Amino acid sequence: MSDQDKGYITEASMTDLWNLWITELHQGKSGLTFKVSRILESVQSDFQRIEVIETEDFGTTLVLYGSLMASEKDTNAYNEMIAHVPLFVHPKPEEVLIIGGGDIGSATNVLMHPEVGRCTVCEIDKMVVDVSKKYFPRLTKGLADPRCNMVYQDGKLFVKDAKEKFDVVILDLSDPVGPAADLFQKSFHQQVHDMLNKDGILIAQSESPLFNQETVKMMYKNLKEIFPIVRMYTCHMPIYPSCLWSFAFCSKKYDPLEDFDAARYENTNLSDCQYYNDQIHFASFALPTYVQKLIE
């Protein structure tokens, strides 16, 4: 390099300038931050911004409206826990409905159960499914299963108009902001209750018990007014705010621990599972004292 070139950026040093981070904050005060190695997709659907990025620690990652939803290396805890907990409790989970869940991760786990006759996925945003299919082959494996019944519709309208009944309904929603906000309301939960068979189970993702305490309190209060059995369980999810995520197990009949079907667990192929197992099934219902107090 001649003296007169000094001060210019060479090709090598330009490569080193790449320093992109995505940070998801809780009320602007604290959160998770991830170094981004590449942007794979950045599009706007009719409903939200959709990005697919590659993060250095968690691989290819789906980001909706700026919020991290799923990644290749996040242990898949959320999807496994939202699906297998109800599926091993309901003795005959033939008809399953997922509202939301456009990355298909929860449906793929539901479809590991041979007892399931049909898994309907009602996702408002087809573009989320299309993008997920392109970038997340493991998450979207279930799409190839003939029992997977995709419906692209607003979950609120689907539930309002539905004639059929379900054994298990899973509310696999994004946060109660944006398109999913109405689906966190009590009136919607009542409608879901009414579309369940008389021994049906509803699982609703119920946000972070550390960061979303007001939402958690209100949701459990409402759900307890609708279902006779309401229990919280949690998982560790490394890309979600606070890394602690909760689910409401709402049931007309079955208890999540007493009615766990150990024989069926032994006979189900869970070799793709990274997080869920029978011990975790039971343990996930034990809550730290500060979480117990929230939902008492």
Add this chain to the structure above:
Amino acid sequence: MSDQDKGYITEASMTDLWNLWITELHQGKSGLTFKVSRILESVQSDFQRIEVIETEDFGTTLVLYGSLMASEKDTNAYNEMIAHVPLFVHPKPEEVLIIGGGDIGSATNVLMHPEVGRCTVCEIDKMVVDVSKKYFPRLTKGLADPRCNMVYQDGKLFVKDAKEKFDVVILDLSDPVGPAADLFQKSFHQQVHDMLNKDGILIAQSESPLFNQETVKMMYKNLKEIFPIVRMYTCHMPIYPSCLWSFAFCSKKYDPLEDFDAARYENTNLSDCQYYNDQIHFASFALPTYVQKLIE
């Protein structure tokens, strides 16, 4: 404000410029970030940098060598889990030794047990204790207990020279970098084994099972060569990297589940506990499948 003053920063807008963040990264790739409202202390001891900061979400926070150690509002999961799990398993935990633990959080929890005759805390860095005493009255409550025996010494030397035997030893160490590195070695664990009574229990904090997998694998392999019973348990700790933290329960005789003393649990005042309870005691030993595989 006259026209000629426009463009100057007014007092009000200067206040708004405060935008300080502390970010703790895993290998520079992802991590936790916290908005800092105030710096309360920033000193250099003989061993490390010590900061006390106020974060907006977690309140007053102790930071050693840039790593967040404890805060007012972190649920106290780490301190409660490292102390109560062994204390409710050992039937007569009279002599307890904590190596590290300069913020006194673990000792304060140990001293909730009336069975404990003496809790020796061997901390290399007196300045950590002094700073903690000044800023963390709840964590350091145990200092006022006459059974609390502070020793300011290198844990390695203390263990090498110790004549007495202990019922429970707790390795409440910072990460295996800096002053604590040697205390993660097998030879040190062997020495600790030898200073335990013949039914003694060792608890060692064993890092994040998500982010420190190589350390975890090596540590458990080594500990299993020393102790007949080695089990991992975990907790959710919102200010530690990945928010998932693990502990090695190493025992010469007692099983962490079978030997849990339910009667003593009922009779112990745990009203200061935010995280630990009897259900969590059992549940914390259930491990996600990917964690089980690490330590098989």
